[in-house]
Every structure is written in structure tokens, then in C-alpha cells.
Amino acid sequence: PEEHNDVSTPAPVADPAVHPAWLPDAAFAPLGSRRIAVEIPARDWSTLSAQVAQTVRAEVAAAVATHGGAVVDASDAPDVALVVIAHNDQDPEAFTVAHGGGVTRVTAADPRGLLYGLFHLVRLGEAAFDGSAIGEDVERHAPATALRMLDHWDNIAVHPVMGQVERGYSGGSIFYRDGVVREDLTRVARYARLLAASGINHVAVNNVNVGPLETRLLGDLLPDVVRIADVFRPYGIQTHVSVSWAAPGRLGGLETSDPFDAGVQQWWADAADRVWAAIPDFGGFVIKADSEGQPGPFVYGRTHADGANMLAAAVAKHGGLIHWRAFVYNHEQNWRDRKTDRAKAAYQHFAPYDGTFAENVVVQIKHGPLDFQVREATSPAIAAMPNTRVAAEFQVTTEYLGHQKHAVYLGRMWSELLSFPYWGEGSATMADIATGRGPGGRAGGFAAVSNVGDDVFWTGHPFSQANLYAWGRLTWDPTADPIAILDEWIGLTFPGLSAAGRQVVHAILDESWETYEMYTAPLGVCFMVYPHSHYGPSPDGYEYTPWGTYHFADRDGIGVDRTVATGSGYTAQYPAPWASVYESLDTVPDELVLFFHHVPYTHVLRSGKTVIQHVYDTHFEGLERVEASIAAWEAAAAEFPADVAGRVTERFAEQLGSTTDWRDIVNTYFLRKSGLPDEQGRRIY
Ligand code: GCW
Structure with missing residues (x-):
């Protein structure tokens, strides 16, 4: 436990001031009471993989120390074997499980896969070891996409209107306090562990509304980003930063941010060099440009493709990504003007540029055309860019869904959205498009706004933890049953709860989205x-x-009225059959009737x-x-x-x-x- 602050060997420590969420000690009892062998060959691992290897060992050591098991050699009759082997699995995060001869065996090609395999065993509990949940046949588990992200809307300084965490309902930021990055990042380490256990592997650490102070994360505050990245890395999580389009001016004193300006291009290339020199496995930049007052390329008469591609060129040689948000609309509309329809904006601004975005640009599009409403149509822009990497963006924080004061479980809602078939029944879904299984086959992954703060329960309402957990699990497998995920969360979080108690949590949460x-x-x-x-x-x-x-x-x-016949014409942004399904009052689904008519x-x-x-x-x-x-x-x-x-x-x-x-x-x-x-x-x- 003393090693807890040493990020290279994180060991789970119980901190009574923080709720353990879905990783209480008791969840490790079935695993930790067994004889466990860990075999990870010394190899030329990346820093990320090498540190995750240490995490696997530390997790196993802590579990057996708490629950009476033992770490043994593979030759010494283990009950559980966690093995990295050279197999031909191309996915470093994949793992296999099998149970035979009294041994539960997890294999992976990389320590990162092994870590996910370890948490898989924790989730299954006793059933992972008695042959009931894992059979003799080797079963492979792999994430649907490599990009499973959480975006924090955390400000370093407390914003006079939005507070420290924009749309955050769980207290202050776990990263920042009193205008600086926290000295003690213990809480972040615990968060990293929770995220790894749910499947998340990318985190952006500051608000997409980037103020002057936050802009400095690319400058004199970069050492603080290094510290945060050091805490995430052992759990297989890559760090991203939200950047301001105005950064060349704010930090470099440049007079323009024109993406076609050679000085601007150089400034961003230098900034990227600096960041990757400090954090070699840095993820990349997230950007909200020309949106709600944030600066962007429009001022210079440039398009968002121009802007995104300039940033992409700056980070490309480092393997970095640009998450360019498509939340671009006119927020100074005149309500008297009946022609402008905000719902049409993302498609209008982005679809025409399909195919022109660089390979390392991910266009991040909100799941609906408006703004994370309890019920809105799915965004047609998501289906309109087959030659672009598209990420579907969600909100785990419940900005419009009760501020984590109301008990609202969102797994069902997300699942319904993710499985929306854009070209009719049986066709590619929103999840298919985001994971590269749609037309064009390009993967942009999933991103969502986190609901976590420095609240003792992490999420304000203890039941809102279920949303964070479910988000991670759905990014790993968007086809998973959201109620089964909820059940998993209940079992892990409240060990020993009676069947009746479990039923009560289900009764409260299963249909709480519909209730809201x-x-x-x-x-x-x-x-x-x-x-x-x-x-x-x-x-x-x-x-x-x-x-x-x-x-x-x-x-x-x-x-x-968003119809073509008499309204804004928004329905035409959908492919068949939805364009006509939504156009007609005879076929529009009841739950969306006032959205379209x-x-x-x-x-x-x-x-x-x-x-x-x-x-x-x-x-x-x-x-x-x-x-x-x-x-x-x-x-x-x-x-x-x-x-x-x-x-x-x-x-x-x-x-x-x-x-x-x-x-x-x-x-x-x-x-x-x-x-x-x-x-x-x-x-x-
Ligand atoms: O829903 C709106 C929120 C803003 C947010 C914006 C966005 C970060 O009200 O607080 O800004 O969306 O997604 O950028």
C-alpha cells in the first residue's frame, strides 16, 4: 500500500473518504482467494504496455494479499493463469478466456489485453472459476473500437458562470483545484483504475471551452499534463488535451490563427513536438471551434476541413489524433427567422467536406442534431460521411437529464441510439459507423462527457455511477444488453445485496430514462x-x-416542422427510409412527432x-x-x-x-x- 503514490506500481488502496464504486475489495474476493500465476515475458514493450504489465502484477498481488490467495509459478498448479503469449491476435487489447482441468486461463498478446482479462474475471466473480461462466472452448473478447473516450469539461480555474466543471454535478474537478493542477493525484489514479475496469482507454482532461489558463496546458503547464498522463498510463489510458484555436496568439503572440499561415502551421507543429517530447504516448487534441463563442477558422474564411487538416499535419508524425467537434451552429439566431434550423447545422457544415479530412482527424458528432436531449432524432451527419472517421459523442453527465439529482440510468437510451440502423432495419447502425463497420469502413470511436467530480461518491447520486460504468462497457461492446450491464454494476458495487435489494435497484433504474x-x-x-x-x-x-x-x-x-414539404427541410438530410418515415405524419414514430412536425x-x-x-x-x-x-x-x-x-x-x-x-x-x-x-x-x- 505504501507504493500507492508510485505510479509505476499502482496498488489499489482503500481510501475511506472515497466510495469504491464498482471496485470494492469484496469484488476481488473470488479471484484473490486463489492461486494465481502471471506470466508476462520480458519483451520490448511500449512504455504503456510495460506499465500495464506492472499494474496486472500489482493488482494480483494486492488481491491475494487481501483475500488469502497466493501468487505462484505457472508450473505450481495455479487456479488461475494470466499469460501473455505470442499469438496472432492483432488487437493489443483483446484477450481470451478458457476453463479446463480446474484452471481458468486468460491469454493476451499484450499486457493491456491481460488487464482487461483480469477485470473480466473480477466481473464474473466465482463463476469465472467453477466452469459455470467460462467453458473449455477458448472465448475471445475484443473491444469494438480502439477509441473509447471520456471528455472532461473541467476548468482549471473556477469559471464565473459555469463553475469548475462545466455541466458537472459532482463537486469540483478531480484534476484541478484552486486554479492549479492538484499536487495529489491519488484520486485520479483510482479513477484510472475504475475506467480501465469498465473499458475506457482515452481521456481528455480539460473543457472544450478553453480559457486562457487552460490554453497554457500546451505551454508552461505542460509538466502538469505529464503528471496526469503518468497516472493514467499504468491503466492503459492515453491522455488528450482540449486546445483553443486562439492558442498561437495566446501563447505565441502570433497575430493570426489562419490555418493557411506558415507561422501558424509552424507554431502548432512546435507545440506538438513539445507535447510529444514530454509525453510520447500522448493521445492528441480535442477542439471545439467556431462554436458558442470559441474561435475557429471561419474568421479567416477557411473551412473546418482546412482547420482540422492543419492541426492534423502538426500531430501526424507523432501518431496523434485530432478530435474535431461538429457541434457548430449559429447561437445568435433570431427567433423571428423561421428558415434557420439549428438541427441542420452539423450536416451542413461537415457533410460537404466528407473525404477531405486527413486520416488522423476524427470528426466528433453529437448523437443527436440538437444537444443531448432526453429524446431527439439521431444525427444525420453521422451517416453522411463514409469517407471520414466519425466518432459518436454522448453525455454521461446529465446536463439535460436531471443533474444527477434524479435517478436516471442511461444505458437503455444509449443502447437504442447506438443500434439505430441508418439505412433501415438490418443496416449499419450508429455503433457500426463509429467502429468502422459502416459504409467506408473508417473508425472514429466513441466519446462522452464524464460525470465525475471530487464528490465522495464520484457522481453526486450514487446511482449515477451506473452511467459511467455502462458507458465504458458499451464502448467496448455497443451491442451488450444495458440491463445486464446494470446488473453487473449492482453486483460489483453492492456485494452481498439480497436478490430483493437487487430487484429494487432494477425497479428504480431499468426504465428510469423513459420515466424521465x-x-x-x-x-x-x-x-x-x-x-x-x-x-x-x-x-x-x-x-x-x-x-x-x-x-x-x-x-x-x-x-x-422539419419536413421538406412545409418546413425546414431537415428530413432530407436522412437516407432512405428515414427521410420519408420522418417526413410523413403517418409514419413518424410517436416519440419524435413534435421533433419533426x-x-x-x-x-x-x-x-x-x-x-x-x-x-x-x-x-x-x-x-x-x-x-x-x-x-x-x-x-x-x-x-x-x-x-x-x-x-x-x-x-x-x-x-x-x-x-x-x-x-x-x-x-x-x-x-x-x-x-x-x-x-x-x-x-x-
Ligand atoms: O450543451 C452545450 C452545453 C455547453 C457545452 C456545449 C458543447 C462545453 O450547454 O455547456 O459546452 O454543449 O458541447 O460544447
Whole structure:
């Protein structure tokens, strides 16, 4: 344990001040009570792989020390053998498992695969060793993509409006405090371990809104990035930094950021040389350009392909990546202008440049065309760039989904989005495109905004840990069953919980996304939140703002006409069959009807209900479902550790109040607009 701060030999140490999340000591008992052989041949490993090899050894040593097993030689009758062998697996993160003759055997071509194999055994628990979960046939596990990323929106200094972590609901940053990178990165080491156990292997350590201080991460603060990278590396995680397009001016005193300027090109090449000299396995740069006030190439009359390719050239010789975000739209829109449709922006700005981005550019596109709403259509831009590496971007932090005050599990939502077949049933899905299995075959991977902070539970609501865990697991296997993932998380996080207790967590979380949708903005209409904070109901909050997110409710109807026939023409950005499915009111799915159409309140949905009655019914039911969750929780709370129980109980009180507000304010809004009463005569204010 004393070696804990020595990053080259990390050993898991229990820190009572921090919740162990899905890696409590007890989760290692089945493994740690056995005789384990680790065989990793000395070879010319990369620094990353060599350090991961040490991590595997340290994990095994710590587990047997805690649980009474032993580290033995391979020839000394082990129960478990973890072996790096020269096999022809091309994927350094892949591993195989097999069980025979009383031995559970994990093999990999690289220590990184072995680390994932080790955590696989931890997840399976006793079943990994008795032949019930692992059979005699060799079973291969490999990630769907090599790029499984978390983006932190952490600021070094506390931002006057956004705080330290933009859209963070879990306290301060685990990286920064009081305007500097933390001296003690122990917490980051624990985070790295949790991420490795869920499958994440890339982390960007600062907000995509990059201030002057954060710009210095490429300059005088680079040694701090080195320290962070040193802590991530032993767990197989590569570090990335978000950069500002204005960096050549801010740091280098240049007067332009024009990507065609030789001085600018040189400045970025030098910056890249500096970073990779300090961190040879550095991942690359993330950039938000020409978006929400961040500078970008538009000022110079250049395109985003011009900008991205200039940065790509600077990092190419180091094997670096440019994650160029496609979240580019006009945030100074005039609400009187009915022609501009923000949903069309990403496609308009990026699709025309398909095929012109350098090979080391990943265009990172939000899963929906607006902004991480509880329900919006899938982004057509993701399917429009077969000759570009596209990453699908998600949000683990619940900016629009209850701020980790509401119990909302997002595994189901992500799974549904990831499996969206862009060219109709059976065709390539969003996950296929991101992992290089779509048309064009280029892989950009997955990225999501982290929900972690320096909160004792990491994520504010203890149950929000499940989202972080599920994100990692889905990036590894986007086809995995999100409820099985949730069950895995429950089992690891709450060892010893009774079957009834487990059921309660499932009852609360399994359909919590749908529940949240029920009591918030209906039928894909989006937003209806308080501006700025994005928490709580404010149906007209964004209606007359410059942000381009309107629902156009009047006394007759509501919704955004995005059809070709009479609206913004957005539906034409989709391939067949979706373009016509969404275009027609006869075929548009109910849950997205207001995303694509402006309809009267009396419009009859495919479900047979009118829009207005659907709104009333779902809002009453949404609150009832939260009340049922609370009742289930109260009956089971005593089974949970007191600190967890206390926090969950406190969050439920907040959720109940907030959900009640949502129900009453949305119902009242619709009643006042439409004048149409609830068929069931329930109380609306
Ligand atoms: O959803 C919006 C958020 C901003 C965020 C932006 C983005 C980091 O409200 O806080 O900025 O998206 O994705 O860049």
C-alpha cells in the first residue's frame, strides 16, 4: 500500500473518504482467494504496455494479499493463469478466456489485453472459476473500437458562470483545484483504475471551452499534463488535451490563427513536438471551434476541413489524433427567422467536406442534431460521411437529464441510439459507423462527457455511477444488453445485496430514462428547461432566445416542422427510409412527432391518443412512477451502506419535488395554451 503514490506500481488502496464504486475489495474476493500465476515475458514493450504489465502484477498481488490467495509459478498448479503469449491476435487489447482441468486461463498478446482479462474475471466473480461462466472452448473478447473516450469539461480555474466543471454535478474537478493542477493525484489514479475496469482507454482532461489558463496546458503547464498522463498510463489510458484555436496568439503572440499561415502551421507543429517530447504516448487534441463563442477558422474564411487538416499535419508524425467537434451552429439566431434550423447545422457544415479530412482527424458528432436531449432524432451527419472517421459523442453527465439529482440510468437510451440502423432495419447502425463497420469502413470511436467530480461518491447520486460504468462497457461492446450491464454494476458495487435489494435497484433504474422522458419535455419537442442551468421546467425558457431551440407552441398546436414539404427541410438530410418515415405524419414514430412536425393538440398519435391527452397522461404517470420508486427504495434502503442510503434518500426528496414541478408546470402550460381539459378530470392548476 505504501507504493500507492508510485505510479509505476499502482496498488489499489482503500481510501475511506472515497466510495469504491464498482471496485470494492469484496469484488476481488473470488479471484484473490486463489492461486494465481502471471506470466508476462520480458519483451520490448511500449512504455504503456510495460506499465500495464506492472499494474496486472500489482493488482494480483494486492488481491491475494487481501483475500488469502497466493501468487505462484505457472508450473505450481495455479487456479488461475494470466499469460501473455505470442499469438496472432492483432488487437493489443483483446484477450481470451478458457476453463479446463480446474484452471481458468486468460491469454493476451499484450499486457493491456491481460488487464482487461483480469477485470473480466473480477466481473464474473466465482463463476469465472467453477466452469459455470467460462467453458473449455477458448472465448475471445475484443473491444469494438480502439477509441473509447471520456471528455472532461473541467476548468482549471473556477469559471464565473459555469463553475469548475462545466455541466458537472459532482463537486469540483478531480484534476484541478484552486486554479492549479492538484499536487495529489491519488484520486485520479483510482479513477484510472475504475475506467480501465469498465473499458475506457482515452481521456481528455480539460473543457472544450478553453480559457486562457487552460490554453497554457500546451505551454508552461505542460509538466502538469505529464503528471496526469503518468497516472493514467499504468491503466492503459492515453491522455488528450482540449486546445483553443486562439492558442498561437495566446501563447505565441502570433497575430493570426489562419490555418493557411506558415507561422501558424509552424507554431502548432512546435507545440506538438513539445507535447510529444514530454509525453510520447500522448493521445492528441480535442477542439471545439467556431462554436458558442470559441474561435475557429471561419474568421479567416477557411473551412473546418482546412482547420482540422492543419492541426492534423502538426500531430501526424507523432501518431496523434485530432478530435474535431461538429457541434457548430449559429447561437445568435433570431427567433423571428423561421428558415434557420439549428438541427441542420452539423450536416451542413461537415457533410460537404466528407473525404477531405486527413486520416488522423476524427470528426466528433453529437448523437443527436440538437444537444443531448432526453429524446431527439439521431444525427444525420453521422451517416453522411463514409469517407471520414466519425466518432459518436454522448453525455454521461446529465446536463439535460436531471443533474444527477434524479435517478436516471442511461444505458437503455444509449443502447437504442447506438443500434439505430441508418439505412433501415438490418443496416449499419450508429455503433457500426463509429467502429468502422459502416459504409467506408473508417473508425472514429466513441466519446462522452464524464460525470465525475471530487464528490465522495464520484457522481453526486450514487446511482449515477451506473452511467459511467455502462458507458465504458458499451464502448467496448455497443451491442451488450444495458440491463445486464446494470446488473453487473449492482453486483460489483453492492456485494452481498439480497436478490430483493437487487430487484429494487432494477425497479428504480431499468426504465428510469423513459420515466424521465414522461415527466419532462414530451414527444421529442426538446428543451423546456430553465435556460443556463438546464434543470427544472420552463416550457418557454428558450422560446425567444438566440439559441435556436424552439417549439413554437400556440393555442392551436406545437412542434417543429422539419419536413421538406412545409418546413425546414431537415428530413432530407436522412437516407432512405428515414427521410420519408420522418417526413410523413403517418409514419413518424410517436416519440419524435413534435421533433419533426407541428401538429394540433388534437392530433391523434399512432398510439390512438391525442397529443394533449398523451401529455397529461405521461406527466401524471411519470410522477407516479417516481413515487413508486421512492416507496421501493424506502423499503430496501436499510440494506445499503448508511452513507449510500443517506445520499440516495436525499436525492429522492429533491427528485420528488422537481418531478412534481415538471408535472404541474408542463400540464398547466399545455392546458392554458390549448384550453383542452384532461379527459380524466385530474387536477391541473
Ligand atoms: O450543451 C452545450 C452545453 C455547453 C457545452 C456545449 C458543447 C462545453 O450547454 O455547456 O459546452 O454543449 O458541447 O460544447
